[in-house]
Amino acid sequence: MARAEATAAANQQAEFPPASGRVDAAVAERLKHFYHDMLLIRRFEEKAGQLYGMGLIGGFCHLYIGQEAVVVGMQATLQPRDQVITTYRDHGHMLACGMDPSGVMAELTGRHSGYSGGKGGSMHMFSREKNFFGGHGIVGANVPIGTGLAFANRYRQNGAVCVTYFGDGAANQGQVFESFNMAALWKLPVVYVIENNQYAMGTAVQRATAEVELYRRGSADDIPGEAVDGMDVEKVYEAGRKAVQWARDGKGPYILEMKTYRYRGHSMSDPAKYRTREEVQQMREKHDPIDTFGARLVRNGTLRDEDLKAFDREVRQTINRAAEFATDSPEPAPEELYTDVLK
Amino acid sequence: MTQILMPALSPTMEEGKLAKWHVREGDAVKPGDILAEIETDKATMEFEAVDSGHIAKILVPEGTEGIKVNSPIAELRQEGEETDAPSTRAAAAEPAGKSAPRPRPVEVRERAPVPAKGAGETPAVQVAAATPEIPQGTEFVTTTVRDALRDAMAEEMRRDENVFLMGEEVAQYQGAYKVSQGLLEEFGERRVIDTPITEQGFAGLGVGAAFGGLRPIIEFMTFNFAMQAIDQVVNSAAKTLYMSGGQMGCPIVFRGPNGPAARVAAQHSQDYASWYAHVPGLKVISPYFAGDAKGLLKAAVRDPNPVIFLENEIVYGRSFPVPKLDDFVLPIGKARVIREGSDVTLVAHSISVGLIMDAADALSKEGIEAELIDLRTLRPLDTATVIESVRKTNRVISVEQGWPVCSIGSEIAAVVIDEAFDYLDAPPVRITGKDVPMPYAANLEKLALPSVEEIVSAAKRVCYR
Ligand SMILES: Cc1ncc(C[n+]2csc(CCOP(=O)(O)OP(=O)(O)O)c2C)c(N)n1
Ligand SMILES: [Mg+2]
Numbered sequence: 114m115a116r117a118e119a120t121a122a123a124n125q126q127a128e129f130p131p132a133s134g135r136v137d138a139a140v141a142e143r144l145k146h147f148y149h150d151m152l153l154i155r156r157f158e159e160k161a162g163q164l165y166g167m168g169l170i171g172g173f174c175h176l177y178i179g180q181e182a183v184v185v186g187m188q189a190t191l192q193p194r195d196q197v198i199t200t201y202r203d204h205g206h207m208l209a210c211g212m213d214p215s216g217v218m219a220e221l222t223g224r225h226s227g228y229s230g231g232k233g234g235s236m237h238m239f240s241r242e243k244n245f246f247g248g249h250g251i252v253g254a255n256v257p258i259g260t261g262l263a264f265a266n267r268y269r270q271n272g273a274v275c276v277t278y279f280g281d282g283a284a285n286q287g288q289v290f291e292s293f294n295m296a297a298l299w300k301l302p303v304v305y306v307i308e309n310n311q312y313a314m315g316t317a318v319q320r321a322t323a324e325v326e327l328y329r330r331g332s333a334d335d336i337p338g339e340a341v342d343g344m345d346v347e348k349v350y351e352a353g354r355k356a357v358q359w360a361r362d363g364k365g366p367y368i369l370e371m372k373t374y375r376y377r378g379h380s381m382s383d384p385a386k387y388r389t390r391e392e393v394q395q396m397r398e399k400h401d402p403i404d405t406f407g408a409r410l411v412r413n414g415t416l417r418d419e420d421l422k423a424f425d426r427e428v429r430q431t432i433n434r435a436a437e438f439a440t441d442s443p444e445p446a447p448e449e450l451y452t453d454v455l456k
Numbered sequence: 457m458t459q460i461l462m463p464a465l466s467p468t469m470e471e472g473k474l475a476k477w478h479v480r481e482g483d484a485v486k487p488g489d490i491l492a493e494i495e496t497d498k499a500t501m502e503f504e505a506v507d508s509g510h511i512a513k514i515l516v517p518e519g520t521e522g523i524k525v526n527s528p529i530a531e532l533r534q535e536g537e538e539t540d541a542p543s544t545r546a547a548a549a550e551p552a553g554k555s556a557p558r559p560r561p562v563e564v565r566e567r568a569p570v571p572a573k574g575a576g577e578t579p580a581v582q583v584a585a586a587t588p589e590i591p592q593g594t595e596f597v598t599t600t601v602r603d604a605l606r607d608a609m610a611e612e613m614r615r616d617e618n619v620f621l622m623g624e625e626v627a628q629y630q631g632a633y634k635v636s637q638g639l640l641e642e643f644g645e646r647r648v649i650d651t652p653i654t655e656q657g658f659a660g661l662g663v664g665a666a667f668g669g670l671r672p673i674i675e676f677m678t679f680n681f682a683m684q685a686i687d688q689v690v691n692s693a694a695k696t697l698y699m700s701g702g703q704m705g706c707p708i709v710f711r712g713p714n715g716p717a718a719r720v721a722a723q724h725s726q727d728y729a730s731w732y733a734h735v736p737g738l739k740v741i742s743p744y745f746a747g748d749a750k751g752l753l754k755a756a757v758r759d760p761n762p763v764i765f766l767e768n769e770i771v772y773g774r775s776f777p778v779p780k781l782d783d784f785v786l787p788i789g790k791a792r793v794i795r796e797g798s799d800v801t802l803v804a805h806s807i808s809v810g811l812i813m814d815a816a817d818a819l820s821k822e823g824i825e826a827e828l829i830d831l832r833t834l835r836p837l838d839t840a841t842v843i844e845s846v847r848k849t850n851r852v853i854s855v856e857q858g859w860p861v862c863s864i865g866s867e868i869a870a871v872v873i874d875e876a877f878d879y880l881d882a883p884p885v886r887i888t889g890k891d892v893p894m895p896y897a898a899n900l901e902k903l904a905l906p907s908v909e910e911i912v913s914a915a916k917r918v919c920y921r
Contacts, residue, residue: 159487159506166463168525171719171898173467223719223897234721234896250723251681252653285652286684313653315629321652376488382466384499387628390490397488444899454892 141415143189147346148410149424150188151181151403154205156425156432157214158377161204161221161235165381169440170221173250174235177205179376182402183308184209186349187276187369190357194271198246198259199278201236202308202375206278210243214431218439226442230449252313253286255279256305260292263303263360274302274360282313284327293366297334300365304356305331307368308343310375315387328370336366343371344400374400457512459528465494465501467718468770472496473521474529483511491530492518497773498634509534589751589779589786596777604746604778605635605711605767608753609673611783613643616671619757620647622658623675623712632677633713633772659685659710663692663762666708671757676712679728679766686731693762694737709756711765714742715806715857716894718770719901725894727858729805732764733834733867739788740835742766744809746776748832751786759788766834768807791838793845797825800851800915803842803868805831808855808906815911824919834864839871846872850881851918855906860888882918887911 136144158176165174177184180202188209191197199206207217212228220227220238228238238248246262249255259277266273283289284307296303307327311318319325328338337359341352349371356367374396378385399405410416462472473495479485486508494503513531516523523529599607613619620643625632627640627650640648651658655676662672676682682689693706716725732740739761743749749767756763778784794809795816802812809830816826827845831838846852852872854865865886872884890904 163506166465166525167461168464171467172717172896173720173724220896223900229896231897232722232895232900234719237721237723237896250721251684253684282653285654287654287656314632315625316650316652320628320650378501381464382469382496382498382501384501394488445895445897447899447903449897450890450892450895450900450903 136413136415144347144410144415145420147185147189147350148403148407148416148421149428150185150209151346151406152424152428153214153431154181154185154208155403156428157208157218157435158204160432160436161218162377162381164218164222164436164439170235171223172234173201173380174221175202175380176375176377177202179396179402180308180310180343180371180373181205182346182349182406183306183343183371183373184278186346187304187306187353189350190353191274191276194244194273195357196244196246196259196262196266196273196275197278198255198262198275199248200252200255200280200283201248201250202280203236203238203248207238207240207243207245207248210240210245212238212240212243212245214435215438218435219442222439222442223444224439224442225445225449226438230453231445232449232453253279253283253288256283256286256289257292257295259305260296260301260303260366263296263301263366264299266302267299272361274304274357276304276306276357278306278308280313281307281309281311281318281327282316282321284330285321289330293331293334293336293368296366297331297336300363302360302363303366304353304360305336305366305368307370308373309370310373312375312379312387314379314383315385317387326370328368331366331368336368338368338370340370340372343373344396344402344405346402346406458507458509458532458534460491460530460532462516462523462525462527462529463494463503464525465496465503466498467720468498468773469496469525471522471524474516474518474523475500477514477518478502479511479514481511481514485509485511485532505532507532507534587792589784590781595780597780598775599746599750599778600773600775601746601749601767602633602635602637602772604750604776605753605772606637606639607778608750609636609757610639610642612671612754612757613639613647615783616757618669619671619673620649620665621673621675622649622651622662624651624653624677624681626650626675631675633769635767635772636675655681655684656688660688660692662708662710663688663696663706666693666706666762667696667704671707673709673711673757676710678717678724678769679712679714680724680726682710682712682728689732689738689762689764690735694735697761698737705760706762707760709753709763709765711753711756712767713769713772714766715768716889716901716905719896719898720894721896722893725901727856727889729766729834729856730858730863730867732766733837733864734862735835737762738835739763739833740766741788741833742805743832744768744771744804744806744830746774747778747784748786748792748830750778751784752788752832754783754785755788758785763788766806771807771810774810786832789833789836789838791829791831791833791841793827793841794830795826795828797827797849799824799826799849799919800853801827801829801842801845801849802853802855802911802915803829803831803865804855805834805864806857808857811906811908811911812855814908815915818908818912819915822916822921824915824921826915831864837867837871839875842868842872843875846876847879850879851915852880853885853887853911853914853918855887855911857889857905860886860891863888882920885914885918887914 869884
């Protein structure tokens with residue numbers, strides 16, 4: 114999926130299309146990539162869930178299923194020099210950044226050929242090449258780090274923007290507010306993407322947060338904020354372009370609150386008693402980011418039903434290959450225990 | 457045909473019960489449909505379909521217990537199966553045969569939550585029964601450490617209206633690790649309080665509440681997240697009595713699981729025992745047995761000082777006898793000899809106590825009798841009990857999961873050299889977690905942690921055998 118970059122290049126030229134009606138070729142290409150990339154993440158996560166169930170993946174494993182539109186739409190607004198940083202719910206972000214599904218899956222199974230050589234696992238993966246800065250397990254901690262990446266961009270005047278993702282629960286951490294203040298004070302090129310999937314583990318937003326409109330969280334620092342339908346990849350893309358441009362133009366930070374939803378439990382061991390079955394079913398049936406978008410593409414003639422099926426076959430093959438690679442690769446050599454502690 | 461396998465639904469699950477089927481043979485299913493309810497070691501979980509198709513056969517009837525992870529529980533006939541790269545699908549679905557998954561790699565540390573060493577012949581019980589806190593003839597009830605901690609909090613909350621519990625997911629969710637099960641129901645929202653994810657904030661708020669006359673129990677979901685709050689713990693809770701010339705005081709308990717769980721990698725697998733044990737103005741408790749967990753947590757709540765109470769996620773599910781007494785409170789600062797022996801002293805706390813018990817069994821077969829000390833409290837450290845033992849055995853080995861540098865073992869070694877140098881027949885040995893962040897890979901994680909084999913070979917070495 115180095116396509117993400119191609120997509121980014123494509124949207125340098127094309128203006129955003131209307132939701133229906135004829136779309137020009139470059140735009141159609143981008144929309145196809147949206148569909149493909151979301152599907153890739155979905156199938157990857159389903160497979161990860163299966164491998165977890167088989168005991169091949171251990172520890173914590175936080176699936177991104179339901180939230181795919183957020184990262185796919187945002188990534189398409191970025192240039193290769195831009196950076197991405199996120200939390201432990203990171204598999205989708207890595208795939209969207211163009212990291213290899215096999216390398217990600219092999220990290221999940223703790224194998225030598227994983228992105229961190231098997232030493233980081235699901236929550237801790239990085240790719241210097243793709244400007245993906247992790248994969249962080251401590252809630253809130255990645256937010257000042259993303260702000261620091263933006264600080265380095267400004268310091269070096271390199272024109273890059275850092276997209277910093279975090280959850281609705283993380284939005285309550287003190288260091289998030291500290292970051293907002295610094296980013297606004299120093300006009301740092303950072304876009305904060307709050308993935309509001311409505312729950313932090315078992316805590317619904319309104320039980321933990323006084324101001325439930327999270328996009329207003331930066332208002333004390335005069336940071337512009339916007340609520341976005343995070344189940345709609347085109348809306349994400351549209352909002353993302355504006356926000357990234359704002360940051361790139363030197364106007365400072367921007368907050369996007371993506372209203373989204375996770376279908377699965379918080380991690381694999383969450384019985385999810387805090388919400389009803391119907392609530393989840395309702396989201397899946399009416400707002401699924403992939404199904405609704407696929408149907409739209411068919412309606413407006415960008416793709417045919419057969420094309421969607423072909424995408425699914427291709428993606429499943431990629432994912433099956435990744436799973437095979439991840440189960441066939443050897444574990445790290447015992448000596449690796451002591452490497453990489455210091456340079 | 458695709459086999460549906462018994463899933464692993466938590467990091468520590470090895471087998472489970474099929475509590476209920478939500479589908480019958482012949483039913484059509486699509487991704488997201490609930491197939492069954494499965495009871496894990498922690499909770500009852502709904503198990504969802506990943507593929508669409510028809511349930512061809514149910515292989516395990518509902519109500520079946522002890523189903524091993526990865527054994528087939530049903531068969532699914534998928535539509536369009538043929539287009540679906542059959543070989544890899546089979547690999548992902550079949551437990552045995554050509555591409556069988558490797559065995560689940562957590563077995564070593566993951567002992568089933570059965571009555572560990574000890575329910576009957578147990579030195580633990582015998583010694584416990586001999587302690588002054590437990591009168592002769594007291595009845596014992598086998599209890600998990602998880603429930604013992606909950607019972608301690610419930611008893612203290614009934615006793616003192618000023619005691620409250622605060623932390624992430626402690627109320628409605630019943631605790632991330634189910635330690636506070638039932639407390640919201642009994643004590644209500646005023647006293648069992650879910651917080652936002654804001655550790656520095658609620659730890660500091662707890663300190664203020666303690667200054668204001670309350671008796672907070674602050675739960676950290678794990679101590680890894682207490683690093684967000686350690687400034688409040690050290691600078692505010694621990695130092696204020698001293699800085700105020702004795703006027704103030706901070707009766708607060710900070711508790712939660714400490715140390716590595718299973719496969720949760722570097723940022724979630726750290727043992728903070730020596731960090732807190734370093735700090736004057738704190739008391740630090742780290743029990744292993746359920747009875748100690750209960751008696752010491754009750755003592756911690758009553759103590760007028762800030763107490764760090766370090767639990768262990770893997771130990772939560774282990775069961776041990778707990779004395780059936782109305783008000784069982786143990787003294788803070790007392791280690792316990794849990795097995796007597798003449799040849800070498802093994803010292804540990806928390807989950808490592810299980811390791812030294814296993815090591816002692818193995819050593820005994822080779823004619824080496826180890827004396828085992830469960831420190832229980834790390835600050836103040838009961839050095840007298842350690843010294844007395846070393847004077848008898850002339851050898852000491854400490855075991856802990858924390859890193860070696862400036863560890864609890866370093867302190868034990870220093871104390872023993874200081875106070876029993878002339879009695880030593882061999883240098884003190886520290887067995888610790890390896891001096892690296894915790895790796896994720898199953899094989900490396902195992903290597904990073906102290907093992908029974910390491911203890912046994914160190915014991916032989918100091919006994920010159
Ligand atoms: C500092 C810290 N506290 C607690 C945790 C445990 N924890 C992990 S994820 C999580 C919930 C976070 O929710 P949110 O920010 O909404 O992100 P989501 O999981 O929904 O993507 C919690 C409490 C942690 N990892 N770090
Ligand atoms: Mg959330």
